[in-house]
Amino acid sequence: MQGAAPATVREALDAGDPLPGTRGFAGELDGRLVRDVLGREPLFVDRDGTAPIADGRWSHDPTELTDPDPVPAGHAVDGEASDRLWSLPDPDPFTDRERAVARVRDAVETSVDEVDADGLAVAFSGGVDSAILAARLDAPLYVAGFPDSHDVEAARSAADLLGRELRVVELTHDAIERAVPEIVAATGRTDAMAVQIALPLYLTAERVAADGFGRLALGQGADELFGGYAKVANAPEDPRVDADTVRGARREVVATLPDQLPRDVLALRAAGVEPVTPLLHDRVVAAALRLPGELLVEGDRRKVALREAATDVLPDAVAERDKKAAQYGSLAARELDRLARQAGYKRRMDDHVTKYVESLV
Template sequence: MTLFQCTGWIELDGISLSTREVEKIVQTDPEQIRRFGGEFALSFDTCHARDHFGIIPSPGPKGALVCSGQVRFSIEPDPAPCTLDEAIVTAVRLRSGEGVTALSGGVDSSLVAALAGRECVAVGLAGSHDLAQARHAAELLNLTCTEVEITPEEIADALPAVVAAIPKKDPINTSIAVTQYFITRWAGAHGYRRIITGQGADELFGGYARYLSSPTLEEDLARDVLGLEAQAERDQAVAALHGTYLSMPYLDIRVVRAARAIPAQEKVHDGQRKIPLREVAECHIPPELAEYGKKAMQYGSGVWGVLKKLAHKNGYKTSVQDYIDHIGRVEHGH
């Protein structure tokens, strides 16, 4: 076999496989690749494969083994049915053999952090909401959490690399990606490749405030879940700048299946959001964290406010988008 490479991690029937075990399966029984779970990009000989949801970026279609340019078969892991609690616990367990957890103190990341039991990292400007809440959550969970204070100057310096890396260069995607940039930079600098995150929970369980007044909640949730692939592409592009990747337990096939089986009206009602996730969280973390309603990453970290100020300072007083476009043009020498 030539050029065997595996990025990410692979599981088979709930058991995490070592690189050597994966290589042996590929050599002796490649049909088993059909059942590979995890988050991976795999290549050998003239073949390459990606995980079912395409979490790890790589050429070729997600959820397929392609050899010599032809799709040989789909990759469709089929774990046994389980409850949402079992699904989340299993998803985090499979990912927590290595890495650092990105913690912001909301229910999504606090539940993952508690189950993973690993060192945590939080990012934000000095005095930001996310740093304070992550500190509080880490104390309640008895976890070590490194607080990375970022400055407006560092954000300005990072913007060209972030804008160049991400596919969709708009204000929301840019501000989220900037926050991810500093999380992944810290992780890479401290020897971590895997960063365990809470991404996907808002879309799967109904976490956004706009869901409270939506007359088409089921359709909105379905549409937003489809958008998770683009989010993952954005975040992994930034992570790759630092030799890292994001691992997303809520996008484990067990969790996705369990979440999709719950009717939308059970996820959001009576002014409450993410109800099924909070019910699971109450079994594993203190109630105040399970019930906490956190600001979105770009606001809680303080990055959005800095981005607006930088746009204004650079002469773009009414449009952050124009400022981002300007950065893109400068990067391309225009």
């Protein structure tokens, strides 16, 4: 069992508790494969599903299997049988604003403070998510981006405000062309969006590993849990979500984490580091799920509760700063598109960047 003690997972099974106080888990337990409700740890079986678990045709690393298929989050798998064990809770929201923010603050600070800083680096974009980590962890800060990118500029200014040094991983076309097939090999994903998202993470992790650090702390999960996406803020008018409320749209976005997280975990491990994601701890998830809509989005302000919870440790200019998604803030998406067009994959072609990615594999 990876990510949690077997006894903890057994207790979660007995109690039917989907958030038993872990950072996620996956692995073999009493003859079955078990994966946590958010899929924070990757877990795969061979696709034909006919072999018993005892035959060893499963792995945390899909490259070790002939035809890997993910174990669904919150499920147990035994041969061809797959049973849902846990579903994401849908609790009533807090009615008291101060209590809600205090619960988020306590959950976030406790989860970050539990992280061992030995051998740790922090992926730092200058936004509130990674800044919380930077403010509470004595670990070097890294940002990846092209020289004129938003993320490099934002990270530099935020590091200055926090009184911290920053190490910049300068992205180049050569680095992208080299990294793309390595990311595809590690994740099994060739779609343009997946590769664009993984690129700055992977190249940051390579540098972190080369500098002698074995673990990388990231602010992953904060946008999904705390209402950081425009499609959540614009619900129900945004066609990208089905929900008719901000809380409902946030729940839809959280439900995408089991598909997203393995991509990032596998890319980071392939680059030589172990990801550390304190904002995805069960206690943070539980606190976030109880937030009312106005503490997710309030006017033009997103991630309201998280920003208010961070005011004790961050300057207002950092706590209230908006940021772009990593693939855009680093300019990795723009430059991968540029490379695709230079290679003859024009925008008039359907999904031209994915076709270019496939050509590099």
